[in-house]
Amino acid sequence: MSEIIENTDSVSELESNESKHEKKEEYAYLEKGGFSSEKFKIELRGLPKFYGIVELKKLMNEKLGLNASKIKRPRVSSNWLFACFQNEEERNKAITALNGYSWKGKTLTAEEAKPAPDPLVRKRKQGNSNDAQDKKKKEMENKSQEERLKDATTPYWNIPYEEQLKIKEKEIRQLLMKYDNEMWIKNFNKRSEIEAKRKLHNGLSFDLLGIKGSPVTEGYRNKCEFTVGYDEENQLTVGFRLGAYATGTICVGPVAELNHISDAMKEAVILFQDFVRKSNLPPFSPADYSGHWKGLTVRHSSFSNEIMLIVLMHPQDLSQEELDKIKKDLIDFFSTEEAVTCGIKSLYFELVTKRKSGEEPSKAVHLMGATHIVDSILGLQFRVSPEAFFQVNTAAANILYQSAIEMSEVKSDSTVVDICCGTGTIGLSFAKHCNKVLGLEMVPEAVKDAKANAELNGVTNCEFFTGKAEDILPSVLARAASDVVAIVDPPRAGLHMRAITQLRNAYRVKRLIYISCSPASAVKNFVDLSRQCSKTLRGAPFVPVRHMIVDMFPHTKHVELAVLFEREKIPDTSGNVELPEGYNDYAYF
Template sequence: MNTENGSNILDVKPVEVKSVQQVELDPFAYLERNDFTSEKFKLEVRNLPKYYGIVEFKKLINQQLKLNSVKVKTPTRNGKWLYVCFHSDEEKISALNVLNGYSWKNTVLEVSEAKAVPDPLVKKRNEQFENNAPDTKKPKLCNVEAEKQMIENVTPLHHLPYEEQLTQKEKCMRNILLDYNKRLPRANRGLLGWLRKQQSNTNGLPCELLKIQSLKEDVKKCVGYRNKCEFTIGMDIENKEPVVGFRIGTYVQGKTCVAPIDNVSNVPEQMKVAVKVFQNFIRKSNITVFNPETYTGHCRQLTVRLSLKTEQLMLICVVHTENMEENIVETLKKQIIDYYTEGEGKFCKVDSLFFQKAKKRVAGEGNLFPLELLKGQEYIVEEMNGLKFRISPESFFQVNTAASEILIQSVKELALINSKTTVLDICCGTGTIGLSLAKDCARVIGVEILEEAVNMAKLNAIENNIKNVQFFCGKAEEVMNRREFQYPENVDDLVAIVDPPRAGLHNKAIELLRRMKNLKRLVYISCNPKAALQNFITLAMPESKTKYGAPFIPIKAIPVDMFPQTPHCELIVYFERYTENNENNG
């Protein structure tokens, strides 16, 4: 390796691929690639029952009929027809024979083979070519304009004063609660009387909406706040040089080029430096950049995690290793190590350096291999609420550390936590919320699906000498059914804190929470409140054969701005178990 004179770091033989023009001529060329796509094995299902649920349909085909589908897609909102995708042509034909003419809910299904959709990138390019005659074509997008597009996509509110950003977010959260307001009576007519009284006290909302919480008292913390970013490695639009940054648009929009992040306001300066240094490594090497259109090339992604308190830095280099001989992969890993030990990269002071292989998609599998530690320790340490938290590469940790402290304080106040309270921390991650509340409550019981995160939560408890905590690994709906988990039923003052992924909590987990008779209070933290509405509805449904226990009703909600410069906002909703006392008090 010779980086001083800019000579090649690694000589990787380029893979012969179709030219862009060839690919543009055929929007179905992706079907000929060896990597898996469910579009090859797709059925169209029509004449569905008037009333049915996607979950019901999935249970029918996968559990009852054992057809082993990959995914079910609904192209239309009304759900009058849908697509079912499979792993192979044999499975598709077998499913066709079973489903076509099958009677379900007094309706005979009509099933046929479905055509694959065209590659959205190639389709978009073809449309642009057809709509622009040679003499009327728009000027080619330059790097400056591409960067502007990317910034508008990543931080669309960056041009607004922060107070105006907060006003927009409060209005958005209010509209979401108004939507909940409309859906709540349809879900449980028994709550209609309570809801009317509630609305009279809350300006027409189903619960009190408190003022948005934010870092506006220290506006400097509203920029450069992200402690984690996943950067794409691609080519710039003008010079076709390798860039480590963000895409200027989506694949569906026909955009795969990448723009630099020098002027992105929510990325901290230390992270920008780390990105630029890795970009230099890519440019000085002869290793090709991954092409998402043709699934060729190698350098794919750089994930950066940064502790804004301790300034510890973690890098995860993701490389698409298809068509790379193993000795070439090993050479690349060694050269990355050397670059950050003896070369330009040593000035970044990387505390944790990982390498991860990526591969072609295979049915039923992910496209990433396990992480491999190349240099340093397996975690970095962040400080929050006076505690130290170990963060591993795959650990969930809120991207805004300073705002997380505000969020946790809001949760504590809403949940009315005291020294006798047992906190049931659902989707606890590495234990940030539960451990932060442990000193103020009797006990914390955490549940998390990722084993690595649970192990890290246990280590975080030991690191901070917190002993009144216990963590369980598994799906929330499964863990709460275990015999050893039943003792929370004997606790007098029990509160659940739910902080699920963007899609929300599984209905079975909601149902199990409702079954806990001594659970009277529940705090739901959502980074995607629109998606969480269905969970809110399930909590409020009347008792039935599947919904045991009285419903939960919303009492208060607090927006927390975790993502300045963007339209996204966390919403915390505090629920209480419904009783006649709620009805009387409104």
Template sequence: MECESKEIPSEEVTNGSELKENEEVQNLKEENKEAGEAYAYLDRNEFTSEIYKIEVKNLGYFGIGEFKKLLKNTLKLDMTKIKSPNRKEFAFVCFRTLEDQQRALETLNGYKWKGKVLKAIAAKASADPLQKKRAAEDQANNGNPKKQRTAIEATCPLAELPYEDQVRHKAEEMTNLLKKYTQELWRHNPQAKKTVDKIQFHGVVPSPTVNGYRNKNEFTVGKNSEGEIVVGFRLGCYSDGSVEVAGVEDLPHLPEQAKWAAQSFQKLVRQSKFLPFNPDGNLGHFRQLMVRCSRSTGELMLVAGIYSSNLDLSEQRELKKELKTFYENCENEPFKCTSLYYQDVKHREAGQMVNPVEHILGTTHITDTIQGLKFRISPLAFFQINTESANLLYQKAIDLVGPTKDTTLLDICCGTGTITLSFAKHCRKVMGVEIVPDAIRDAEFNAMVNGITNSKFYTGNSDDFIKSMVRDALYEQEPGKPVDLVALVDPPRAGLHNRSITAIRSASAIKRLIYVSCNPHSAKRNFIDLARPESKHYKGEPFYPKSAVAVDMFPHTTHTELIILFERETKTKPDDTVAPSPAATTSDESTTNTQPKAPEPEAIAGENIASTV
């Protein structure tokens, strides 16, 4: 449930629409008074889009993206968010004002879309999930509070297993995932069965570092079960009815630098006159702490997240000064904050992608090393959280692709250019696109520092730049030289937007695709869309999976990074000369570590698994 701050004026309102709007809000509050704390958020001096919500019925099969385009682009409705349960033919749409809500009701009720006549009605606000869950637990447990998970249970559920067993467990999980994916792919594209006989799965590569590997952490400021102020990890999410925070001292995946950062910030918050943030009422100020540390240089960056909706400008200046003074005077400590930022984490404005940061102490960046290259990292840029495993991850991606001096790599969602530049010495040219401007500035700086001259970076939405990158690559290709255009994607956990998939599919010059996924379960939708039969929506021949390898970037957790090499199914003509695809090389000799050896390669074909060795 997202809220935006808006004060309701106490003076007499003369505008008729404003008067009606205030009456509607008051009526809604009165209606929900009897429901208790589950609707108490409506009485706060804050605006919430839950007040101006409608329900749209009879939508039939629809995608959130196309429905959003209908509302915003076609009908010009100023909505704030869409909420829709899976596999349902209705959706809730939220607005900022009563006027916007009424206009939407009038526009959508009876509107014909995709052969369906829509029905729109006003919808009541949702119950506060935290209060709703608490009430349900109190009733179920006769008022006795439910036992909370520990910090290790919440963040490192596999920590009690020997690391060999963790790797084995993840290998089984990835094998089953690829098996199910293959079966689902055959249902969507029966033609794939002729080509995708077996996906060569090369097992899970263990992490060289099992403990203390995380170079980035985002801690929450809150209170533990005893009511003490703690900087650590939330034991559950707000929607699950939990706001309790536990300390990080015993967590095996955190380096000592990060633990010190959490404890020092905890000391600062406990002695400050400013309060820790409380999501149960949106009270307080200290909300979160992001910590980035470099194993290669020892640098430590802190980004203090402050909820400023209830602070005036002079109080914000006072808090920034307090932060700066505290870390300037940290003496006789085992670690030092080398870079300090202030981040305003109040509710974002319409169209705002990230919460802004302000540099207040030390250097503006930290530096880390992957594949023998130095990378400058800004506060908001993406960088792999396990640096040593990232070395292995990038090498495995290079091995799967087998690039030559005729290869051009298109890195989509390139971040600070780590994968892009790691490929550079193996390719004719590398190109990257990223929507975060600071990340692209870092990528360009990283190329310059490392003396890489065959790279080019673009700032913007990848959907808009894929075709431009392909045109640039083909234009610069020497006449008579073979074209080897490879796309690489390493998207966020939710996967690539469907527009990126369709853009890649329609770019016929791209023959191979390497997909790096930190959440293969979520990315499975992308895998299916890449391999669907050619259609009006998915133009271009499908991409079929050929081989895969997983890398354990996250020891002690259930997460695994998976790399899949896709090759485009081409229509063969009599005069075609098809170059053989490079064989995947995953020799264990390329890595030197004492961790358990990864399982041997397996071939996956539906229910059958056969060793290829």
């Protein structure tokens, strides 16, 4: 009997050791090379219903003197998230500062969070188990690599285009209905007015003009960022990931059958793939941070048929002499007749390593050819640099910008303030319809491009300024005439709350066009633009008047949404504008 017990204990001890080994393996990535944001993170709970990541970072880093390097939100909207730090001291400081802190009427709680297990290890363990896989996983396993890549990059690839447009319009309508309801909740004294408007606009208190399809649905992207890795047959490939690392996927699939990439871009990818395969260097591995080749960014102008390549590489321990040799080999390879025939006019090289908080991002180094390529929107030409923001679907951008001009009702004596102007594409498109354009952009290189684009097109009524919108908007608005139309085309996360406040309090801004590539993220900005006056938002609200959808991204779930807001007018008995309570002269910039 004692022998059986001893054997049982041995089995239990063996199973326990195996479990400990598996658990250790799941977290081995924390001790490998490179910094992981999972190592020093906290869980922050009790957040208010409406807040922005930018304003949360401002609270943490500027007001409380913390040093958050990354914010990780759950996929489903919730009142909690993870905040990551560089070391244990910074994490502990954050817990002390945030736990019990009152923000927007809510009391926050902060505590240390455990790192997530390595998804690759977890997936391997699941693969070795005998547990039944769920239906979705089995369906994925039965699909070919090509089908899974299409599902990952262009999920609507097998849906007729007209049906895609109907799906997208329905989804945006549902999103706007939630926004409309939020306005009803926030503006108690306007509920009857909102309800009356809903009867006129098919359930919404504003016009929804419907969706405009892209004139080009195949090979429409003028910019793509490709990954270097191994496909499922262990062949070195330049393409797209079959799934996210978080799902345990690092395999890369080839792009030959994807319908949103042009043939010229595919040829350039294959050329670079040949170069990488002939080199003696392996691709970078996100699993253990080894390897060198990371990616390839390709920009392709349908106007000039020019191609720009930006090669991305991790240097690891390569010497400067070895890096110089790689650069020379790239120049020689892409100077061949085959590369020239493909349309490659510009080549850049960029070293990419893990950045620490506060570090400047790496810069691409020009190797050969032109420093820019040229593309065109609404008859204007624009030079495109490696870092420049340029709408990825040039044909649909023509529709988007022309529609924005028409929606704005801009006049010959109007001043257009282009916020987040990038390289000036929107502002320059407005220039011939107004008196003056004032552009704001925080990226200095983009402002240089905007000025160069104005000169290239002979446009003389545009000025561009460098700085954050929330910092320089008042001084720029001081240069504006009485009739001001603001155009906002912010990054995916939307505008900083301070910029929204500046717009609300700048009463000379009568109309506002808000363009968003992520309508779900922009809804918070919409709510703040249209909420009733307060001590902070002193200026009269902006009222949503018209919404229009442009399908900038065929075969995907994404769209561009353009919204026309008009400043609410509160006339008194004499016919003059009555200022809302709490509004003062400082609101007139």
